[in-house]
Amino acid sequence: MTDMLKEFKQSILISLWFVFLTFPLMVVRVNTTESLVEWRWMNMVWVALGSFILSYLWRYMLARQQARKKVADSGLEKQSKVTLLLEDATFRYRAMAVLLVLALIFPLAFDTYQSTIMISALIYVVLGLGLNITVGLAGLLDLGYVAFFAVGAYSYALLNHHFDLGFWTVLPLGGILGCLFGIILGFPILRLRGDYLAIVTLGFGMIVKIVLENWSDFSFGPSGIAQIDRPGLFGIDMDLAGSTIYIYYIMIAMVVFTILVTMRLRNSRIGRAWIALREDEIACVAMGIDMARTKLSAYALGAFWAGMVGVLFAAKTTFINPASFTFMESAIILSIVVLGGMGSILGVILGAFILILLPEYMRAFSEYRMLAFGAAMVLMMIFRPQGIISNIRQKYEYKGLQKETDNG
Amino acid sequence: MAEKHKFLEVKGLTMDFGGLRAVDSVSLEVCEGEIAALIGPNGAGKTTFFNCVTGIYTPTQGEILLHPKELPTRRLNGLKPNKVTEMGLARTFQNIRLFSDMTVLENVMIGRHCRTHSGIFRSILRGKGVREEEQQIVETSYQLLEKVGLADFATEFSKNLPYGAQRRLEIARAMATEPFLLLLDEPAAGMNPQETAELDQLICKISAEDRIAILLIEHDMKLVMNISNHIYVMEYGKKIAEGSPQQIKDNPKVIEAYLGEETDA
Known part of the structure; x- marks a missing residue:
């Protein structure tokens, strides 16, 4: 109680301070034409109230955060209800089934516009899950991830333009090319860590974009490549709506595939090696894990998804140019991973939906988009640094485990 | 000693960091079934020695040879840490990692x-x-x-x-x-007497049951004297003595370098 009273007092002080600071701006107005001074006392009340509520809320959240941290440090951390629910396998399967059904009937229930938005959100889900391998699991900060996306998109656009290769042929090819570029980027930066690594990957992203912009003979420069074929379905001609729905289903399949593969990788010997690498490089190597191989595999497998979904992106928009692959895209994909929860597959999916769908549906506030985005990130880092949903731990069964001995 | 199988043989290991010679031609052997200890005052170069053997550093000079029982002898110089571990030589860290x-x-x-x-x-x-x-x-x-x-x-x-x-x-x-050889870097650091006693038992158990040879760095003299068969003493990067616990206890050089320093402090 005394704590609350203290917080209350502090908040009142802060609100008074804000009133004082904003007084000349918000309250006093000099009307020069009539030489009158207007006193807008109502504004003062609003400032006082607003700053008081915000300050109190801020303090309350901080205190809660501190308390939770204390509990976590003492090792008596109780798992939240959400985590417990998510760890229940039967619930998980049911939820997945429901979500899948909802996803499948979505384009039939809504119009083409909704499907298009959903496709771009799903593209970012795959991108987020791919980057999640590199950043979330292996802990290798990558600020140029969009380069691999560009590699995939351009490989389809160019192969389609020059050789008339179809979507389905290039789809795996785009992934493999992404992989190759991941390894190309990975080799020179095997020894780098932290800040240096981030700068090099940032540079890599820039290089790819600049090459695409300036090497006109190869990539058609800033004017881009138009009239890329949409995905084909046994040569059936489709109108725009039909093909949007078709791409939507391809995207759903791709997301399911990505989730399945990344989940299996994470819970495998390889995934554990990635996490160990993130936790402590020296100990990891001393335990017999080949650092070069583990790092390269993390880059390659992260880039694979970007390459593959890049092909689909080119097929969906039918026109690409370097402007689609700016640093801003890398930043958004990274934000998806960080906001969702590093290493957490479900978190990344949620993060992608929030970051991509919210701005779409809040077009009315589009001017404040970056402001809200920045504020959300800052608040998130202060109050929930582990992301929306932290990683769900894999359960192991072994002899001597009391609860599930019959599985032993 | 002669008829025992040597697992690890280090000959004249030297490690320079720029102008600083952290380890100066140290030779050491660990045999099958043995618990060897490497002791010495702080900064004597013990951990550097470990890091050279386990591949974290590449030694400036000297030979590190590993003789597994079934496989041919391997030279560990310049091998990556993960390769060294694959050869059958595992380690723990002084600052827990x-x-x-x-x-x-x-x-x-x-x-x-x-x-x-x-x-x-x-x-x-x-x-x-x-x-x-x-x-x-x-x-x-x-x-x-x-x-x-x-x-x-x-x-x-x-x-x-x-x-x-x-x-x-x-x-x-x-x-x-x-592993067939385990390097423990100050396993008892920061432990209370009860925990140290348990560790003592654990190390003996590993040595006896799993037939793993052990080389440990340790400051806890009681533990070292209790469990090790052979002790090496380092000071300022040089090996100044080796022998059985009793020989080390009686060695005036060791008392001067090591135990003497403790009474000063």
């Missing part, structure tokens, strides 16, 4: 990495072989936890363990790599 955001069981499971083989594609397909191997990893890791007395903590995060338990977990993790 656990994977803090992984559970206790997962920490040990990492140690199994170099003895298992599922690659990326097989892990994605997750066939019968991979599942069986995974289960094998879990079971073996759990047995190791039982051995070091941490079975009850299996699902805890390693960062939440008490200090002594973290040290034992490091040993379990190192043992998961199936």
Whole structure:
């Protein structure tokens, strides 16, 4: 109680301070034409109230955060209800089934516009899950991830333009090319860590974009490549709506595939090696894990998804140019991973939906988009640094485990 | 000593950092079934010596030879740490280096990495072989936890363990790599007498039951004198003495360099 009273007092002080600071701006107005001074006392009340509520809320959240941290440090951390629910396998399967059904009937229930938005959100889900391998699991900060996306998109656009290769042929090819570029980027930066690594990957992203912009003979420069074929379905001609729905289903399949593969990788010997690498490089190597191989595999497998979904992106928009692959895209994909929860597959999916769908549906506030985005990130880092949903731990069964001995 | 099989043979190991000679032509041997100890005042170069042997540093001069029983002799100079571990030489760290955001069981499971083989594609397909191997990893890791007395903590995060338990977990993790020689860097540092006594038993058990030779760096003289068969003493990067615990206790050079310093402090 005394704590609350203290917080209350502090908040009142802060609100008074804000009133004082904003007084000349918000309250006093000099009307020069009539030489009158207007006193807008109502504004003062609003400032006082607003700053008081915000300050109190801020303090309350901080205190809660501190308390939770204390509990976590003492090792008596109780798992939240959400985590417990998510760890229940039967619930998980049911939820997945429901979500899948909802996803499948979505384009039939809504119009083409909704499907298009959903496709771009799903593209970012795959991108987020791919980057999640590199950043979330292996802990290798990558600020140029969009380069691999560009590699995939351009490989389809160019192969389609020059050789008339179809979507389905290039789809795996785009992934493999992404992989190759991941390894190309990975080799020179095997020894780098932290800040240096981030700068090099940032540079890599820039290089790819600049090459695409300036090497006109190869990539058609800033004017881009138009009239890329949409995905084909046994040569059936489709109108725009039909093909949007078709791409939507391809995207759903791709997301399911990505989730399945990344989940299996994470819970495998390889995934554990990635996490160990993130936790402590020296100990990891001393335990017999080949650092070069583990790092390269993390880059390659992260880039694979970007390459593959890049092909689909080119097929969906039918026109690409370097402007689609700016640093801003890398930043958004990274934000998806960080906001969702590093290493957490479900978190990344949620993060992608929030970051991509919210701005779409809040077009009315589009001017404040970056402001809200920045504020959300800052608040998130202060109050929930582990992301929306932290990683769900894999359960192991072994002899001597009391609860599930019959599985032993 | 002559008829015993030498596991590790270090000849004239020298390590320079720029103008500083941290280890100066130190020779050392660890034989089968032996518990050897490397002691010396702080900054004597013991940990540097360990880092050279385990591949974290490449020594400036000298030979590090590993003689496994079934396999041919290998020269460890310049080998990467993960290769050294694959050869059968595992280590723990002076400043605990656990994977803090992984559970206790997962920490040990990492140690199994170099003895298992599922690659990326097989892990994605997750066939019968991979599942069986995974289960094998879990079971073996759990047995190791039982051995070091941490079975009850299996699902805890390693960062939440008490200090002594973290040290034992490091040993379990190192043992998961199936070494025939285990290097322990100050395993008793920061432990209370009770924990040290338990550690004493654990090290003897590992040596006797698993037939793993042990080389340890330690400041706890009681522990060293209790368990080791052979002791090497280092000071200012040089080896100043070696012998049985009794010989070391009576060696005036050692008393001057090591025990003498302690009475000063």
